[in-house]
Amino acid sequence: xxxxxxxxxxxxxxxxxxxxxxxxxxxxIVPIASANGVWLTDFDGKRYLDxxxxxxxxxxxxxxxxxKQAIRDQLDQLEHVMLAGFTHRPVVxxxxxxxALSGLGHAFYGSDGASATEIALKMSFHYWKNxxxxxxxxxxxxxxxxxxxxxxxxxxxxxxxxxxxxxxxxKPGLRAPSPDARQxxxxxxxxxVALRAARSLENLLAKHGGEIAAVIVEPLVQGAxxxxxxxxxxxxxxxxxxxxxQVHLIADEIAVGFGRTGSFFxxxxxxxxxxxxxxxxxxxxxxxxxxxxLARDEIYQAFYHDxxxxxxxxSHSYTGNALACAAALAVLDIFEDEDALAANRAKAExxxxxxxPIAARADVRHFRHxxxxxxxxxxxxxxxxxxxxxxxxxxxxxxxxxIGKTVYxxxxxxxxxxxxxxxxxxxxxxxDEVQAGESAATDxxxxx
Ligand SMILES: *Cc1c(COP(=O)(O)O)cnc(C)c1O
Numbered sequence: 001x002x003x004x005x006x007x008x009x010x011x012x013x014x015x016x017x018x019x020x021x022x023x024x025x026x027x028x029i030v031p032i033a034s035a036n037g038v039w040l041t042d043f044d045g046k047r048y049l050d051x052x053x054x055x056x057x058x059x060x061x062x063x064x065x066x067x068k069q070a071i072r073d074q075l076d077q078l079e080h081v082m083l084a085g086f087t088h089r090p091v092v093x094x095x096x097x098x099x100a101l102s103g104l105g106h107a108f109y110g111s112d113g114a115s116a117t118e119i120a121l122k123m124s125f126h127y128w129k130n131x132x133x134x135x136x137x138x139x140x141x142x143x144x145x146x147x148x149x150x151x152x153x154x155x156x157x158x159x160x161x162x163x164x165x166x167x168x169x170x171k172p173g174l175r176a177p178s179p180d181a182r183q184x185x186x187x188x189x190x191x192x193v194a195l196r197a198a199r200s201l202e203n204l205l206a207k208h209g210g211e212i213a214a215v216i217v218e219p220l221v222q223g224a225x226x227x228x229x230x231x232x233x234x235x236x237x238x239x240x241x242x243x244x245x246q247v248h249l250i251a252d253e254i255a256v257g258f259g260r261t262g263s264f265f266x267x268x269x270x271x272x273x274x275x276x277x278x279x280x281x282x283x284x285x286x287x288x289x290x291x292x293x294l295a296r297d298e299i300y301q302a303f304y305h306d307x308x309x310x311x312x313x314x315s316h317s318y319t320g321n322a323l324a325c326a327a328a329l330a331v332l333d334i335f336e337d338e339d340a341l342a343a344n345r346a347k348a349e350x351x352x353x354x355x356x357p358i359a360a361r362a363d364v365r366h367f368r369h370x371x372x373x374x375x376x377x378x379x380x381x382x383x384x385x386x387x388x389x390x391x392x393x394x395x396x397x398x399x400x401x402x403i404g405k406t407v408y409x410x411x412x413x414x415x416x417x418x419x420x421x422x423x424x425x426x427x428x429x430x431x432d433e434v435q436a437g438e439s440a441a442t443d444x445x446x447x448x
Contacts, residue, residue, distance in 0.1 A: 001043060002043055003030075003031050003042050003043045003044045003359075005029055005043075006031035006043055007029040007030070007031050007034075008059055008154060009258055010029050010031065010132075011029060012026055016080055022061045023391075027387065027391070029193045030042060030048070030394065031034040031043050033381065034049070034062045035062035035256040036041075036061075037052050037061045037062060037063070037412070037414055037417070038051075038061050038062075038161050038411065038414060038415055038419050039062070039135065040062070040380070040399065043080075044154065046397065047397055048248070048394065048398060048399045049397060049399065049411075049414065049419060049422055049423050049426075050062070050399050050411075051265050051393075051398050051399055051400045051409050051410070051411050051423050052401055052408070052409070052410045052411075053282075053286070053401060053410050053411060054071075054286055054399075055281075056223070056255050056260075056410050057281045057282055057285075057286035058282075058285060058286030058412055059258055059259070059260075059282040059285050059286065059331065059412060059413055060285050060331070060334055060340075060411075060412060060413055061225050061412035061414040062286070062412075063414075064285060064330075064334070064414075066333065066334055067231050067236070067284075067285050067287050067327050067330040067331065067334075069241060069325055070326045070327060070329060070330035070333075071287060071288070071326055071327050071330075072329065073326070073373055074090060074322055074323050074326035075323065077089075077245060077322075078190040078322045078323055079322060079323055080318070080321050080323070080379040081290050081322065082317075082319075082366060084111070084315060084319075085347070086270055087320075088320075088322050088325075090322050090325035090326045090328075091107075091109070091320040091322065091328055091330055093325075094243065094292075094328050094329055094332075095107035097121060097329070097332050098292060098294060099230050099266055099294065100428045101265070101332075102265060102277055102294050103273045104273065104274075104276075104277050104293065104294035104295055105294060105295070105296075105297060105300070106295050106299075106300040107292050107294055107295075108123075108282075108292065108293045108295070108314075108385045109290065109291065109292050109310070109319050109320040110290075110291040110292070110316060110319070111289050111290065111291060111316055111318055112148075112291055113147075113150050113252075113278070113279060113280035113281060113291055114122060114147070114149055114150040114153040114293065115148075115316065116122050116147025116252075116278040116279065116291035116293050116396075117147040117148045117150075117153040117156070117216070117228075117254075117278060117282050117378040118148075118150060118152045118153055118176050119250060119278075119293045119314055119339040120214075120216070120250045120252075120276040121152055121156070121213075121214070121216070121250075122152075122312075122313075122314055123152075123293065123295060123300060124139075124213045124248045124250065124255075124275075126212065126312060126313075127213075127214050127248070127299050127302050127303070129207075129405075130302045130303060130310050131302050131307075132297035132446075135210060135211055135245075136210070136211060136213040137211060137213060137214070138173060138174055138208065138211045138213065138218060139155070139156050139174070139175055139214055139217045140173065140174065140175070140201070140204060140205075140212055140214070140215040140247075141156035141157070141158060141171045141173055141174075141175060141176070141215070141218070141223065141321060142158070142176055142177070142178045142179075142197075142217055142218075143175055143176070143177055143178040143217050143218070143220065143230060144159075144160055144178050144180070144222055144225035144226075145157055145158045145178075145216070145217070145222060145225070146158075146159060146160050146218070146222065146223060146224030146225065147252050147254075148254075149162065149216075151166075151170065154166055154169075154170055155170040155171050155173050156173050156216050158175060159224065161286065162226055174204060174383065176197065176200055176204055176215070177196075177197045177200045177201070177362070178197065178202040178222060178225070178228060178230070179194040179196075179198070179230035179231065179234040179413060180191055180193070180196035180222065180225070180228040181194075181228075181230055181231060181339060181368070182229060182366050182377075183195055183302060188294075189231075190229075190230065190243070191231045191233050193230070193231070193235065194230050194231040194233045194234035194237070195234075195237065195356065197230075198233075198234055198237035198238065198241065199214070200443055201238070201241060203239075203258050204282070205244075205245040205247060208444050209246065209247060211247035212245070212246035212247045213247070213248060214247060214249070214250050214275070214276070215238065215241075215242060215247055215248070215249055215250065216250040216252055217235070217238065217249070217250070217251065217252065217373060218252050218253075218254075218255065218256060219235055219252075219253060219257050219261075219265075219267045219270070219274075220232065220253050220261045220266040220269065221255070221261060221266070221370060221373055222255055223255040223256070224255075224403065225403075226375065226377075226403040226404055226406035226408070227301055227368070227374075227375035227403075227406060228376075229368050229370055229373075229375055232269045232270040233270070234270075235267055235270035235272055235435075236270045236271065236272060238272075239270070239273075239274075239387060242275070243287060248275040248276060248299075249272075249274045249275050249276070250275065250276040250277075250278065251265075251266075251267050251276065251277050252272065252278045252394070253265055253266055253267070253272035253277060253278060253279055254278055254279060254280045254281050254291070254321065255340050257279050257281075257282065257283075258279075258281075258282040258283065258331070258371060259282075259335065259340055259341050259356075259370055259371065259413070260282065260346070260372055260410070261370050261371035261372075261373065261381040262341070262344070262345070262370060262371030262372070263341070263371075263381050264335070264341065265277070273295050274362075275295065276292040276293055276294070276295050276299070276370055278291070278292075278293050278294075278295065278396070279291060279292045279293075279294070280292070282331070283328050283331065284327035284328050284331060285328075285330070285331045285334075286322050287307075287327040288321070288323055288324040289318075289324065289326075290321065290324035290325070290327075290328060302388060311394045320374070321423055340413055341424070342412070344371065344372055344413055347413070347415060347420075348369070348371065348372060350370060350373070350417060350420060351409075351411075351415070351420050351424070352369060352374075352402035352422050354421065354424035355367070355369075355374060355409075355427075357424075357428060358376065358424070358427060358428055359376065359432070361431070362379075363378060363379045363380065363431070363435060364376045364377070364378060364379070365377040365378070365379055366419070372410065372413060373409070373410055374406065374408065374409065375406055375407065375408035375409070376406070376407055377405055377406050377407075378402075378406075378431065378435075379405075380405060380434070380435060382434065382435075382437070384404065385400060385404075385405050385434065386401070386402040386403065386404060386405070388434045389402050389407060389430055389431070389434050392425060392428070392433050393430045394433050395430075396426035396429065396430055397422070397426065398422070398423055398426045398427070398430075400443075407427065407431075409423070409427075411423065
């Protein structure tokens with residue numbers, strides 16, 4: 001069956017995520033038949049370089065043989081067993097290895113990023129209740145934060161479109177200024193901006209500390225905000241302030257964990273340890289849904305008691321699924337055996353060099369890079385920029401999805417030099433085309 005047939009069936013049968021479906025009357029849905037490495041292939045045989053690791057999850061590209069083999073091997077042993085009262089090898093080994101890597105422990109599993117956020121918020125709230133401080137019930141998040149889209153997670157997510165639509169459903173949280181380095185005034189450094197944001201946060205904590213359970217942050221890079229990056233000193237300050245005002249620090253590393261910012265976890269670049277760590281997205285390399293929340297010993301101890309109601313009250317059917325844990329173990333094996341962090345440093349340098357012509361363009365602002373993330377803002381008059389650029393890149397065999405006027409790259413770590421050339425050349429040419437106003441943002445022949 002052809003692309004056209006599949007996209008029509010999808011349009012009629014599938015409600016696609018975070019999508020105004022009517023747009024797909026004109027903008028094609030891209031049906032993918034298979035994928036290998038950084039390449040997605042559609043039903044007409046056209047290939048697209050997956051420049052965003054399929055929403056940041058396919059860390060080592062698609063179809064990685066070691067992850068596939070680990071899932072096959074696990075399939076012959078045990079696909080799943082309920083985790084209440086039962087346990088199994090992959091969940092034990094994964095929990096031990098994540099603890100050794102993070103400096104935290106007591107791995108609690110969920111199925112996706114938003115549920116990891118929910119778990120961390122509930123745990124923090126419940127910790128204070130168990131510790132005789134039931135008035136600590138509010139959460140602080142940063143401006144332009146993103147922590148997921150379930151009702152609890154939305155309350156700490158600052159996306160105006162979501163907040164305005166669902167406001168009446170949500171328990172409002174407190175917002176602190178973002179340390180986004182793009183806010184630097186002339187002569188200011190990224191560290192200055194970070195320290196300024198930390199001072200505002202301190203005012204908030206000084207005023208409301210007694211009612212605040214936790215501050216939740218995306219360390220180093222606020223992804224959904226459009227890859228807003230900040231100086232690590234913000235995290236150092238945040239740790240100090242959380243200690244001083246007795247507030248938990250929740251590190252949401254759902255997007256930035258697993259090497260994305262250059263260190264295994266982003267918070268390690270600030271030499272701190274959070275109270276809670278949320279992980280998902282890259283954890284299984286894009287093979288199976290899984291998330292995990294790790295916590296400090298002292299937090300765990302506040303739940304450890306004869307009283308059932310003092311225990312953490314949260315569960316979901318697929319908690320600690322054995323196949324997903326086996327995939328996650330394979331991801332950790334790849335990091336170890338192939339020294340992926342060191343390999344990424346060399347790759348980042350090579351890709352940086354290829355993006356230099358884009359960084360130098362007069363219509364490009366705030367070119368930025370950390371680890372295996374690159375982003376820049378485009379000075380454009382086109383209100384349909386994101387869509388037009390997405391279309392212009394698809395035409396050139398690449399998947400990039402700009403956020404507003406920010407173009408970003410979050411490529412799989414397996415990206416080789418030829419693939420870098422393909423991606424960088426396409427990104428430059430697509431920018432020329434969109435800026436010249438020639439490209440149609442949509443394909444009028446997409447759907448009947
Ligand atoms: C994607 C993301 C989430 C939500 O994860 P889902 O699996 O989409 O629910 C939460 N926080 C951050 C920082 C994310 O990037």
